[in-house]
Each structure stands twice: as structure tokens, then as C-alpha cells.
Amino acid sequence: MAAGGAAPEPELELELEPEPPRRGPAAEGEDEAAAEAELAAELAARRSAEARRLVLSPRRLSGPLPAGLSQWFPALEVLDVSGTGLAELGAELLALPRLHTLLAKNNRLGGPGSLPKGLGQAPLGRSLRVLNLSGNRFAEVPPALLGLRGLQSLSLGGNRLHGIPPDIQELRSLEFLYLGGNFITSIPPELANLPSLSYLVLCDNKIQSIPPQLAQLHSLRSLSLHNNLLTYLPREILNLVHLEELSLRGNPLVVRFVRDLTYNPPSLQELAGRTIKTRNVPYAPSDLPENLVRYLSLASNCPNPKCGGVYFDSCVRQIKFVDFCGKYRLPLMHYLCSPECSSPCSSASQSSTSQSESDSEDEASVAARRMQKVLLG
Amino acid sequence: MEQPAMMEQPVQTETWKARSLEELIRILHRIFAEDKVSVEEVQALMESYESNPEEWLQYAKFDQYRYTRNLVDNGNGKFNLMILCWGEGHGSSIHDHTDSHCFMKILQGNLKETLFEWPEKKGNGEMTKKSERVLRENHCAYINDSIGLHRVENISHTESAVSLHLYSPPFDSCNTFDQRTGHKHKVKMTFYSQFGERTPCGTVVPQENN
Numbered sequence A: 001m002a003a004g005g006a007a008p009e010p011e012l013e014l015e016l017e018p019e020p021p022r023r024g025p026a027a028e029g030e031d032e033a034a035a036e037a038e039l040a041a042e043l044a045a046r047r048s049a050e051a052r053r054l055v056l057s058p059r060r061l062s063g064p065l066p067a068g069l070s071q072w073f074p075a076l077e078v079l080d081v082s083g084t085g086l087a088e089l090g091a092e093l094l095a096l097p098r099l100h101t102l103l104a105k106n107n108r109l110g111g112p113g114s115l116p117k118g119l120g121q122a123p124l125g126r127s128l129r130v131l132n133l134s135g136n137r138f139a140e141v142p143p144a145l146l147g148l149r150g151l152q153s154l155s156l157g158g159n160r161l162h163g164i165p166p167d168i169q170e171l172r173s174l175e176f177l178y179l180g181g182n183f184i185t186s187i188p189p190e191l192a193n194l195p196s197l198s199y200l201v202l203c204d205n206k207i208q209s210i211p212p213q214l215a216q217l218h219s220l221r222s223l224s225l226h227n228n229l230l231t232y233l234p235r236e237i238l239n240l241v242h243l244e245e246l247s248l249r250g251n252p253l254v255v256r257f258v259r260d261l262t263y264n265p266p267s268l269q270e271l272a273g274r275t276i277k278t279r280n281v282p283y284a285p286s287d288l289p290e291n292l293v294r295y296l297s298l299a300s301n302c303p304n305p306k307c308g309g310v311y312f313d314s315c316v317r318q319i320k321f322v323d324f325c326g327k328y329r330l331p332l333m334h335y336l337c338s339p340e341c342s343s344p345c346s347s348a349s350q351s352s353t354s355q356s357e358s359d360s361e362d363e364a365s366v367a368a369r370r371m372q373k374v375l376l377g
Numbered sequence B: 001m002e003q004p005a006m007m008e009q010p011v012q013t014e015t016w017k018a019r020s021l022e023e024l025i026r027i028l029h030r031i032f033a034e035d036k037v038s039v040e041e042v043q044a045l046m047e048s049y050e051s052n053p054e055e056w057l058q059y060a061k062f063d064q065y066r067y068t069r070n071l072v073d074n075g076n077g078k079f080n081l082m083i084l085c086w087g088e089g090h091g092s093s094i095h096d097h098t099d100s101h102c103f104m105k106i107l108q109g110n111l112k113e114t115l116f117e118w119p120e121k122k123g124n125g126e127m128t129k130k131s132e133r134v135l136r137e138n139h140c141a142y143i144n145d146s147i148g149l150h151r152v153e154n155i156s157h158t159e160s161a162v163s164l165h166l167y168s169p170p171f172d173s174c175n176t177f178d179q180r181t182g183h184k185h186k187v188k189m190t191f192y193s194q195f196g197e198r199t200p201c202g203t204v205v206p207q208e209n210n
Helices: A028-045 A143-147 A166-170 A189-193 A212-216 A235-239 A268-278 A290-296 A356-376 B021-033 B039-048 B053-059
Strands: A013-015 A053-055 A078-080 A101-103 A130-132 A153-155 A176-178 A199-201 A222-224 A245-247 A316-324 A328-336 B005-007 B036-038 B068-073 B080-086 B101-108 B111-116 B129-135 B140-143 B149-153 B161-168 B173-177 B184-188
Touching: A143 A166, A166 A189, A189 A212, A212 A235, A268 A290, B021 B039, B021 B053, B021 B068, B036 B039, B039 B101, B039 B140, B039 B161, B053 B068, B053 B101, B101 B111
Parallel strands: A013 A053, A053 A078, A078 A101, A101 A130, A130 A153, A153 A176, A176 A199, A199 A222, A222 A245, B005 B036
Antiparallel strands: A316 A328, B068 B080, B080 B161, B101 B140, B101 B161, B111 B129, B111 B149, B173 B184
């Protein structure tokens, strides 16, 4: 993101001039080698033990960064090589002990050797805080960067990612994660293990569902989900009470009440299990085969507080509107123990006691009235 | 405060050229001191200013989570001139302009503007998109409530965007609309900074952006 603000002191920031025009046609290999040598010479000539920022854009680079970078600029904290056409970032970065910000957007990175091996083990692994690789060609999150334990901000926007690796959870310090504008179809629940994540951008992808574990991201302040393929959100999203920004537009979210989608009647085993649990029929491990004892321990409580029932595997998906932080209307997926069991969303709804058809219509009109109140209030 | 009448036809045939942000503001003050102001004239004036980041960088304060509104000049009460900073992916909700005129000039990057019809009175369905376009650097767009509602977004995942907005008369609240239902919701607008100084306000109200 652009910083805006006071310009840094000139003697501590180096910006290279755009390259001079080419002399004339020459063998391409010669040209590239010559250009690389020229760049190395130019940087060496401007070497500085104090320079903290180096901006190479918008110079077009024909080859990798010169190996002498860390010798010429040992105090470098910020390196901006955006828009230079770089196809790989190499070992020349590893020896920059103070580098905390690396901006390499709009390049040709994405192939196998794009990031140097040993990134996590180098001093850079602990010092790097901001990494911007947006506008490149990554088809997967490069494994090399998962070792950056100190990384606070990562952008891979506008690449070609099809998924997010579960090992993303290794980036323990991550606060800002921008993955908008890719081809991501699903989110690994491990993403929820990032303890400091406060800004998560997943807009403009192909995501069909959100794992309920995302509700564990207690520090999440901003969640961007617009322009995806979401038809519903899990009810656990209600737990994100610190959320200040939420974008959902451009998703095929269900607007109306949807009646029972599918219902598999419970098995006899399930019915027996329910009876045992709800009637508190006493049993001891010696009374039952081990597998049934284990089965009985897996009982879940129906989310409907008025129901008080239990279920094992049989559940009904019911898609409903529920208020969120008192302001939003989201369709959520409720796992409920039977079609008779419709969860009232708040004490305002009086109608639900039992039985299907009339029940859901009453609920529909009550909820419609509440919807108007919430949105216009 | 007496507001000048805004006219659709040009009042004079003068074509202004603002050679700096300071000059733009000076000319705006002159124009708005008159009884009648022409929409075309203001739009042409805003467009004539060639964006120079050195002149507005001090107002361009970005926020990590959402776009910011940074007041530049309060036009003697006749107009508000402000700079909006949009990080990658940042966008506004669909909103109206509280019976005011709104000019929006791009200073850096690009912004997508999507126009919507006003929802029906008893509307309970998806809002109707009228048109959309991407506004380029230095272009100045105009909208008012009779034209419709709009959503403005920075759809780039790699570049931030900066825009210069003029609202006349000034207003500090507007309605936001839920695209799925057409329901509206009044919101108070605040400034992230004023005259280059950060002005934090109280608790932030959660924003649903739909």
C-alpha cells in the first residue's frame, strides 16, 4: 500500500534514473550482459553504508539483481524493485540483515526459482516484516516464504493462485494478508491459526465456502469477501465481534428463506442414541460394546436453545437470515437436529414451536418485519 | 449560509486552467463566490489541473482497512474539497449525495464507478445497475441525486488510488444502500484528516459494504 507522508531524507534514499536509450541493434545476449554489468557498476559507484531505501523502479532489469547488493548497501531497510520485470529474487537478498520491507510487485516472478532457498534461515527470515509480491505470476504460494517468521504483511494480490497452503499458519506474525484477485476456490481451516491476523482480503476469487474455523480469528478487524461464489456463511462468523469492515457484495448469497434442502432420516442407531441422551438413560461401559460407548460420547447439542435435543450425524441444513452485530443480514447455515426444530434467531420471534409449513411461513413474515427494522432503523 | 445556484449550462465561456492545486483552490473560491455556478465550468476546471503528487501528498493519508476522507479546504462554507485515499481493493458502499453536487477527479491510479437506479419505494429486490466505467488519471466525473446513486471502488490489487472530491453544498451524512435489497441506511461521514492533520474521531461504526 502506498504510504503517503513526508519524503525520506535524500541521502538515505537512492532512486535510479530510468535507463538511457539503447545504442543500436546488437546481439541480445550481449545486450543483456552489458546491461547487467552497467547496473552493477552504477550501484557499486553509488555504494553507501548509510542508505536505508533503494528504489530501482521503474528501471527495466534484464537479469537478476547484482550479487554485490549487500556489500554496497549493508544498511538497507527498504528495497523497491517493483515494475522492473524481475523473474527471480536471488541469494543477493539473504545477506541484507536489516531489510524489513521488500516491494516486488508487477514483475515476472512466479517460476520455480523466484525466491531464494534458505529464505527462512537467513537473517532476512527474522527481519522481513513487509513483502509485496502482487501483480506477479505465482500459481502457488511459494513455500520458501513460509519460513518468514517475522512477516507482518504479505500481499500476493493479482497473481494466479488456485489455493492457500495449510502451512500458511507458519507465518505466526502475520497481521495483514492480501490475496485478492486470484483463482482461489477454498480456504484451509489452518488459516484460522494465525493469532494476529487483523486484515484478510479474499475478494475477487472463486471461493465457494468459508470454513467455520475462521471465526477463531479474534483479532480480525476487516474481512473482504466480495466477488466470490459464496451462497452462505457459517453461523460461527457471528463470533467475530471485533470485525469493523465486512464486504460481501458480488456473491450469490441466498436472499430468501430456503426450506429444507436435504434431509436424511436418522438411523435407528441415531434415534436410540438420542433417546438415551435426552432421557438420561444410565449406562456403564460394561453394558455396551466399545464402539457404541464411543458413539454416545459424540452427541452434539442442537443449536436451538428451545429444543434441548441432541444429534449424532443426522442434521438438516437450513439457510436463514440472521442478524450480525445487530446490523447485517446474512444467510447462515444452521445445523439443526430435525426439520421440526427451527431455531428462533432472537427473543423477538415468537412463532416457532413445532411443525413445518406454517412454522416457516410465520417465521418468514416475522423475520421480514425484523429485517425492515434492522436495515431502516 | 446562502448557496450559489448550480446551473447545468455554462454561465460564462471562460476556460480556466489551474496550474497547481493552490491555484485550483483559489479559482474555486472565486467561482463559488458568485450567485450562479456552472457544473461544466467546475468540472472543466477540476479536469484542467494536472495532478502533481508533491502538491497533495501531505493530504494523502492512507488507512490499512478502508478508504479515507481528508479535508483540504472548506470553501468558506460553499463547498468541501477533500482527498480520498483508496488502498488496493478498497471500495465504498452504494450511496447518495444528500441533494448536493459531487465532483470526483482522479489524482492517481484508477477508480471504477458503478451507477445504480434509485430503488423502488417498497423495493425488496436487487438494485438495478445502470452503467459502470473506469475513471483514469486526471479525469473528473460528476454526479448528483437526480442522476442516480453510485459505488466507487479501487479494483486494482496492486496499485492504490487517490481522488479529489468537491461537494457543494457540503454535507456530513448520506444514505448507504444494500445492493441485494435496496434498503437504505443513514450514515454520518467523518474525516480521517483535516488540512493535513490526522483527526481521529470516536469509536468506528462497523461498516457493511454491500
